[in-house]
Amino acid sequence: MADASLSAPSASLATTRTRYLEEVRRKRMYSGVLLAIFTLLMVMAFGVAEARNAGGFWEGLSLLGQFPSEVISEAWERRANIPAYFLSFVPSLIETLNIAAVSTLLGALLAVVFALLSTRGLARWPALAGVFRRITDTFRAVPEIVIALILIYILGGGPVPAMIAIAIHTAGALGKLFAEVAENADLKPVEGLTSVGASWGQKMWLGIIPQVAPDWLGYTLLRFEINVRASAILGFVGEGGIGHDLKIALQWGSGRYDEVVSIFLLLFITIVAIDQLSSHYRNRLVKGH
């Protein structure tokens, strides 16, 4: 009796151990194979990219310092001009920031609608929740540059095409994040409001929005940081804002590098400042004051 009860666990222990080791070995093998495939892909990708690039990687590496040093030395010679340039580029910087701010606001407002309509349990028309989720995905998938360039053709230049393009992408990106937050919201306030006969809008406004507002605001601020960069890039590719000034200054080539450096610095300072501010406020939102 005692013998049997003692040997049985030790036998099962042995099998468990072999099974465990086998499991570990298999897992290691899988990881190894995955790692090998990944390494192979990376090496191949690097080779293809190298072959299709105009300049090679290693020659480029040696040239890397050349352009910046050229720019900086020229700008240093004419450093006296830089403060004046700072002032002259402030209007376009403000335009870039305005594009980012308006598109974040509009995108966030649209995202609220998308999120509430596509969240299970909250949707105004539950049957259409999937449709709204698809619309959100599509909005997120369209790269800003596609919409911006087409709108430039229709609307002419100016900040509006970039604004609409970024707003659409923001609505998609925030819509998804907002919906994830709203999914985890407590439904008890909504039930309470339902019991007193509140309309859908009242239920959302009084039952859901107060719960999710801090998280939503945090995501919106983070999006604003991203959109400032996007707005600068779109200016460079399309029109409007400080990106466009940068393109023009660069096209001029040597002779206007002091302008280039001013714009670089202005952009750098702005982005760092906005990142700091936004992360400060996001921290406050997370800690609840």
Add this chain to the structure above:
Amino acid sequence: MTDIAASAPQTDLRETVVANFRRRRLLSFAAPAVVMVYFVYIFFSFDIMGLVNRIRLDNAAILASDFWSYKTHVTRDNRNGEVEVAIEGENKGTYAAGDLPEWVTIENGVTVIDLGEGHVVTYDDAGARYVIPNYGTVNIIREGRDFTLDAPQPLPDWISASDTRVNVTTDQGRFAYTRARADTYRYQPGWELWFFTLDSPFSRKSFGELVGLALWEPRIDPDRSNFGYMLNEFWTNKMWQHNVIAWAIGETMLMAFIGTFLAAIISLPLAFLAASNFTPFAPVRFAIRRVFDFVRGVDALIFTILLTRAFGPGPMTGALAILITEIGSFGKMFSETLENIDEKQVEGLRSTGANSLQRARFGVLPQIMPVVLSQVLYYFEGNVRSATIIGAIVGGGIGLMLTQAISTQKDWEEVAYYMTLIILMVIAMDSLSAWLRRKLIKGDAGGH
């Protein structure tokens, strides 16, 4: 006694609550008001009123119709009387003289173009005529080198006429007459010649004919099978350039792939140096963190410009631009993840005498790997999108093709095609990364 003691904090509480409510009420009105004021400011700052005047609805109409249709040009050179019928006016889309579409007939120097719904355009040596039902005939009479217009007066706004040019735009097509040439454009739905251009032997064949050619008909080119020939003709389609576009999409994904994953590989060890629980030596930590901050602050745009100067246009430059930018974001994110790990596993390993590399491999990596991988994959899908824009700046990938196609303002169906491809690519990468994330996280959670 007890009464006073109890009531004092109560009024206090009541006052704070009321004050709190008042503040919130104020905020809930003030915030929308501020937003409204800001929108009003933007309305004037962005010159929305002026935009209404500048908006080019005709461009929008061209764009919309080009997205789903193609146009065929019927052009007569008025100096020598030669007529050419070409899809989109391109060489590769020119119909052979004996093989015109059925709605164009050329006999004895008279060209008759039937645009459908009773709209008929005729070109001949005496000039050109456009018969429009419910309106009349737009008659252009040549006199030597000049021409005169004879049409029912007053001219509607869809006809514009000057001494040198007559333009007629109807639902059936467009007609333009100048001294040098007469042009008629007919719009038809679809993206024409998507499979084979007109100079290919497989052009204008039905699907059944193509299957027959591929499977049992004799070889057109004795050197290769019809099916291979067909694939080659499709792949090298001169109008739609499927091979070039496939490469461009590949380049775009390449940029995102190399940039994201190489950045992750580089920033993981750096993140150990920036995490307070792994690098007790503060100056190193501080320096590495400032590097991350700097890299994130200097925007991708600036890196892209600097790198283009050194590496020239191409996917490698785009990949490096993404790589440098992402080192900043990954470094910050990974070091934060590292600071939040559970120290117990590391302690356990330390008690068995594991060195720091072993502790990192067996105590830390298994904890952070699911988070790290899912973050990297999430960034990868974002970078596929960014690679389109970066491609437009560095000159590589589908982004470049898109900006080029848009800047020529000619072939909008190509723009529509590229847009569709970009959106499909992004959606495909989204789903791939979401699937991989689910797999990896689940797999790892079960594993340890």
